[in-house]
Amino acid sequence: MSRIGKKPVPVPEGVTATVDGQTVTAKGPKGELTFVVNDEVLVKLEDGAIAVDPRDQSKAARSRWGMSRTQIANIVNGVKGGFEKRLEINGVGYRAAMQGKKLQLSLGYSHEVNYEAPEGITIAVPKPTEIVVSGVDKQVVGQVAAEIRKFRGPEPYKGKGVKYADETIIRKEGKKK
Known part of the structure:
Protein backbone atom coordinates (compact mmCIF):
# COMPACT_ATOMS: atom_id res chain seq x y z
CA MET A 1 0.00 0.00 0.00
CA GLY A 81 3.66 29.28 -5.42
CA GLY A 82 6.07 27.98 -8.06
CA PHE A 83 9.40 26.24 -7.57
CA GLU A 84 12.99 27.46 -7.50
CA LYS A 85 16.47 25.97 -7.48
CA ARG A 86 19.54 27.89 -6.36
CA LEU A 87 22.98 27.26 -7.83
CA GLU A 88 26.35 28.49 -6.55
CA ILE A 89 29.51 29.03 -8.57
CA ASN A 90 32.88 28.46 -6.89
CA GLY A 91 36.26 29.15 -8.47
CA VAL A 92 38.58 32.02 -9.32
CA GLY A 93 37.19 33.91 -12.32
CA TYR A 94 34.03 31.80 -12.48
CA ARG A 95 30.92 34.00 -12.73
CA ALA A 96 27.49 34.36 -14.26
CA ALA A 97 25.65 37.29 -15.84
CA MET A 98 22.41 37.82 -17.71
CA GLN A 99 22.63 39.09 -21.30
CA GLY A 100 19.00 39.90 -22.08
CA LYS A 101 17.23 36.53 -21.78
CA LYS A 102 20.44 34.50 -22.05
CA LEU A 103 22.57 33.32 -19.14
CA GLN A 104 26.27 33.95 -19.81
CA LEU A 105 28.70 31.82 -17.80
CA SER A 106 32.46 32.22 -17.43
CA LEU A 107 33.61 28.81 -16.25
CA GLY A 108 37.30 28.66 -17.09
CA TYR A 109 36.88 27.60 -20.70
CA SER A 110 38.40 29.48 -23.63
CA HIS A 111 34.91 30.72 -24.49
CA GLU A 112 31.83 31.99 -22.69
CA VAL A 113 28.99 29.52 -22.22
CA ASN A 114 25.58 30.93 -23.22
CA TYR A 115 22.37 29.26 -22.06
CA GLU A 116 18.89 30.26 -23.17
CA ALA A 117 16.10 29.31 -20.76
CA PRO A 118 13.08 27.42 -22.13
CA GLU A 119 9.57 28.88 -22.13
CA GLY A 120 8.12 29.41 -18.64
CA ILE A 121 11.46 29.43 -16.82
CA THR A 122 12.98 32.53 -15.23
CA ILE A 123 16.71 32.74 -14.51
CA ALA A 124 18.00 35.45 -12.16
CA VAL A 125 21.56 36.29 -11.13
CA PRO A 126 21.42 38.22 -7.81
CA LYS A 127 25.23 37.93 -7.39
CA PRO A 128 27.87 36.96 -9.97
CA THR A 129 28.37 33.66 -8.10
CA GLU A 130 24.69 32.79 -7.59
CA ILE A 131 22.00 31.65 -10.05
CA VAL A 132 18.28 31.27 -9.24
CA VAL A 133 16.15 29.15 -11.59
CA SER A 134 12.38 29.47 -11.03
CA GLY A 135 9.15 28.40 -12.72
CA VAL A 136 5.84 26.62 -12.20
CA ASP A 137 6.79 23.12 -13.45
CA LYS A 138 9.02 21.33 -10.93
CA GLN A 139 10.41 18.89 -13.51
CA VAL A 140 11.45 21.63 -15.95
CA VAL A 141 13.02 23.76 -13.17
CA GLY A 142 15.09 20.76 -12.04
CA GLN A 143 16.07 19.92 -15.62
CA VAL A 144 17.27 23.49 -16.35
CA ALA A 145 19.27 23.59 -13.09
CA ALA A 146 20.86 20.23 -13.97
CA GLU A 147 21.78 21.44 -17.46
CA ILE A 148 23.46 24.58 -16.04
CA ARG A 149 25.32 22.47 -13.44
CA LYS A 150 26.49 20.10 -16.20
CA PHE A 151 28.52 22.85 -17.92
CA ARG A 152 31.12 22.60 -15.11
CA GLY A 153 30.15 20.23 -12.30
CA PRO A 154 31.93 20.58 -8.95
CA GLU A 155 35.26 18.80 -8.71
CA PRO A 156 36.28 17.04 -5.48
CA TYR A 157 39.80 18.47 -4.96
CA LYS A 158 39.26 22.25 -4.80
CA GLY A 159 35.44 22.36 -4.98
CA LYS A 160 35.47 24.50 -8.14
CA GLY A 161 32.45 24.47 -10.44
CA VAL A 162 28.67 24.92 -10.38
CA LYS A 163 26.80 23.21 -7.55
CA TYR A 164 23.35 23.30 -5.98
CA ALA A 165 23.15 25.64 -2.98
CA ASP A 166 22.13 22.82 -0.62
CA GLU A 167 24.64 20.32 -2.04
CA THR A 168 27.73 19.35 -0.07
CA ILE A 169 30.85 18.41 -2.00
CA ILE A 170 32.88 15.63 -0.40
CA ARG A 171 36.45 16.82 -0.72
CA LYS A 172 39.38 14.54 -1.50
CA GLU A 173 42.89 14.88 -0.22
CA GLY A 174 45.50 15.81 -2.81
CA LYS A 175 48.71 13.98 -3.70
CA LYS A 176 51.18 13.40 -0.90
CA LYS A 177 54.90 13.60 -1.40
Whole structure:
Protein backbone atom coordinates (compact mmCIF):
# COMPACT_ATOMS: atom_id res chain seq x y z
CA MET A 1 0.00 0.00 0.00
CA SER A 2 1.24 3.45 -0.89
CA ARG A 3 1.34 5.74 2.11
CA ILE A 4 1.77 8.75 -0.16
CA GLY A 5 -1.04 7.70 -2.49
CA LYS A 6 -3.58 7.34 0.33
CA LYS A 7 -3.49 11.06 1.17
CA PRO A 8 -5.73 13.23 -1.02
CA VAL A 9 -4.17 16.33 -2.57
CA PRO A 10 -5.81 19.43 -1.02
CA VAL A 11 -6.64 22.20 -3.48
CA PRO A 12 -5.62 25.52 -1.82
CA GLU A 13 -7.59 28.74 -2.09
CA GLY A 14 -6.86 30.63 -5.29
CA VAL A 15 -6.29 27.42 -7.28
CA THR A 16 -8.95 25.85 -9.50
CA ALA A 17 -8.53 22.13 -10.18
CA THR A 18 -10.55 20.12 -12.67
CA VAL A 19 -10.54 16.39 -13.38
CA ASP A 20 -11.68 15.37 -16.87
CA GLY A 21 -11.31 11.59 -17.21
CA GLN A 22 -7.59 10.96 -16.74
CA THR A 23 -6.55 14.62 -17.21
CA VAL A 24 -5.98 16.83 -14.17
CA THR A 25 -5.73 20.58 -14.81
CA ALA A 26 -4.77 23.19 -12.21
CA LYS A 27 -5.08 26.96 -12.72
CA GLY A 28 -3.62 29.42 -10.27
CA PRO A 29 -1.99 32.83 -9.93
CA LYS A 30 1.30 31.60 -11.47
CA GLY A 31 -0.24 29.85 -14.50
CA GLU A 32 -1.86 26.63 -15.66
CA LEU A 33 -0.50 23.06 -15.69
CA THR A 34 -1.96 19.77 -16.92
CA PHE A 35 -1.07 16.18 -16.04
CA VAL A 36 -2.44 13.06 -17.73
CA VAL A 37 -2.71 10.23 -15.18
CA ASN A 38 -1.92 6.64 -16.19
CA ASP A 39 -4.96 4.46 -17.03
CA GLU A 40 -4.21 2.10 -14.13
CA VAL A 41 -4.94 4.88 -11.62
CA LEU A 42 -8.37 6.38 -10.86
CA VAL A 43 -8.62 10.13 -10.11
CA LYS A 44 -11.59 11.91 -8.47
CA LEU A 45 -12.23 15.47 -7.30
CA GLU A 46 -14.20 15.42 -4.05
CA ASP A 47 -14.59 17.84 -1.11
CA GLY A 48 -12.00 20.32 -2.42
CA ALA A 49 -9.32 17.62 -2.72
CA ILE A 50 -8.07 15.31 -5.47
CA ALA A 51 -8.17 11.63 -4.47
CA VAL A 52 -6.02 9.05 -6.27
CA ASP A 53 -6.69 5.29 -6.10
CA PRO A 54 -5.38 2.26 -8.01
CA ARG A 55 -7.96 0.59 -10.29
CA ASP A 56 -6.90 -2.87 -9.06
CA GLN A 57 -4.25 -4.39 -6.81
CA SER A 58 -1.78 -5.26 -9.58
CA LYS A 59 1.86 -4.36 -9.07
CA ALA A 60 1.81 -1.91 -12.00
CA ALA A 61 -1.24 -0.04 -10.66
CA ARG A 62 0.16 0.19 -7.14
CA SER A 63 3.58 1.38 -8.40
CA ARG A 64 1.99 4.25 -10.37
CA TRP A 65 -0.39 5.23 -7.57
CA GLY A 66 2.02 7.20 -5.35
CA MET A 67 3.84 8.73 -8.31
CA SER A 68 0.57 10.02 -9.78
CA ARG A 69 -0.42 11.59 -6.47
CA THR A 70 2.98 13.30 -6.19
CA GLN A 71 2.77 14.64 -9.77
CA ILE A 72 -0.70 16.08 -9.06
CA ALA A 73 0.57 17.66 -5.82
CA ASN A 74 3.47 19.20 -7.77
CA ILE A 75 1.22 20.84 -10.36
CA VAL A 76 -1.10 22.20 -7.64
CA ASN A 77 1.85 23.61 -5.66
CA GLY A 78 3.48 24.93 -8.85
CA VAL A 79 0.52 27.05 -9.95
CA LYS A 80 0.09 28.32 -6.37
CA GLY A 81 3.66 29.28 -5.42
CA GLY A 82 6.07 27.98 -8.06
CA PHE A 83 9.40 26.24 -7.57
CA GLU A 84 12.99 27.46 -7.50
CA LYS A 85 16.47 25.97 -7.48
CA ARG A 86 19.54 27.89 -6.36
CA LEU A 87 22.98 27.26 -7.83
CA GLU A 88 26.35 28.49 -6.55
CA ILE A 89 29.51 29.03 -8.57
CA ASN A 90 32.88 28.46 -6.89
CA GLY A 91 36.26 29.15 -8.47
CA VAL A 92 38.58 32.02 -9.32
CA GLY A 93 37.19 33.91 -12.32
CA TYR A 94 34.03 31.80 -12.48
CA ARG A 95 30.92 34.00 -12.73
CA ALA A 96 27.49 34.36 -14.26
CA ALA A 97 25.65 37.29 -15.84
CA MET A 98 22.41 37.82 -17.71
CA GLN A 99 22.63 39.09 -21.30
CA GLY A 100 19.00 39.90 -22.08
CA LYS A 101 17.23 36.53 -21.78
CA LYS A 102 20.44 34.50 -22.05
CA LEU A 103 22.57 33.32 -19.14
CA GLN A 104 26.27 33.95 -19.81
CA LEU A 105 28.70 31.82 -17.80
CA SER A 106 32.46 32.22 -17.43
CA LEU A 107 33.61 28.81 -16.25
CA GLY A 108 37.30 28.66 -17.09
CA TYR A 109 36.88 27.60 -20.70
CA SER A 110 38.40 29.48 -23.63
CA HIS A 111 34.91 30.72 -24.49
CA GLU A 112 31.83 31.99 -22.69
CA VAL A 113 28.99 29.52 -22.22
CA ASN A 114 25.58 30.93 -23.22
CA TYR A 115 22.37 29.26 -22.06
CA GLU A 116 18.89 30.26 -23.17
CA ALA A 117 16.10 29.31 -20.76
CA PRO A 118 13.08 27.42 -22.13
CA GLU A 119 9.57 28.88 -22.13
CA GLY A 120 8.12 29.41 -18.64
CA ILE A 121 11.46 29.43 -16.82
CA THR A 122 12.98 32.53 -15.23
CA ILE A 123 16.71 32.74 -14.51
CA ALA A 124 18.00 35.45 -12.16
CA VAL A 125 21.56 36.29 -11.13
CA PRO A 126 21.42 38.22 -7.81
CA LYS A 127 25.23 37.93 -7.39
CA PRO A 128 27.87 36.96 -9.97
CA THR A 129 28.37 33.66 -8.10
CA GLU A 130 24.69 32.79 -7.59
CA ILE A 131 22.00 31.65 -10.05
CA VAL A 132 18.28 31.27 -9.24
CA VAL A 133 16.15 29.15 -11.59
CA SER A 134 12.38 29.47 -11.03
CA GLY A 135 9.15 28.40 -12.72
CA VAL A 136 5.84 26.62 -12.20
CA ASP A 137 6.79 23.12 -13.45
CA LYS A 138 9.02 21.33 -10.93
CA GLN A 139 10.41 18.89 -13.51
CA VAL A 140 11.45 21.63 -15.95
CA VAL A 141 13.02 23.76 -13.17
CA GLY A 142 15.09 20.76 -12.04
CA GLN A 143 16.07 19.92 -15.62
CA VAL A 144 17.27 23.49 -16.35
CA ALA A 145 19.27 23.59 -13.09
CA ALA A 146 20.86 20.23 -13.97
CA GLU A 147 21.78 21.44 -17.46
CA ILE A 148 23.46 24.58 -16.04
CA ARG A 149 25.32 22.47 -13.44
CA LYS A 150 26.49 20.10 -16.20
CA PHE A 151 28.52 22.85 -17.92
CA ARG A 152 31.12 22.60 -15.11
CA GLY A 153 30.15 20.23 -12.30
CA PRO A 154 31.93 20.58 -8.95
CA GLU A 155 35.26 18.80 -8.71
CA PRO A 156 36.28 17.04 -5.48
CA TYR A 157 39.80 18.47 -4.96
CA LYS A 158 39.26 22.25 -4.80
CA GLY A 159 35.44 22.36 -4.98
CA LYS A 160 35.47 24.50 -8.14
CA GLY A 161 32.45 24.47 -10.44
CA VAL A 162 28.67 24.92 -10.38
CA LYS A 163 26.80 23.21 -7.55
CA TYR A 164 23.35 23.30 -5.98
CA ALA A 165 23.15 25.64 -2.98
CA ASP A 166 22.13 22.82 -0.62
CA GLU A 167 24.64 20.32 -2.04
CA THR A 168 27.73 19.35 -0.07
CA ILE A 169 30.85 18.41 -2.00
CA ILE A 170 32.88 15.63 -0.40
CA ARG A 171 36.45 16.82 -0.72
CA LYS A 172 39.38 14.54 -1.50
CA GLU A 173 42.89 14.88 -0.22
CA GLY A 174 45.50 15.81 -2.81
CA LYS A 175 48.71 13.98 -3.70
CA LYS A 176 51.18 13.40 -0.90
CA LYS A 177 54.90 13.60 -1.40
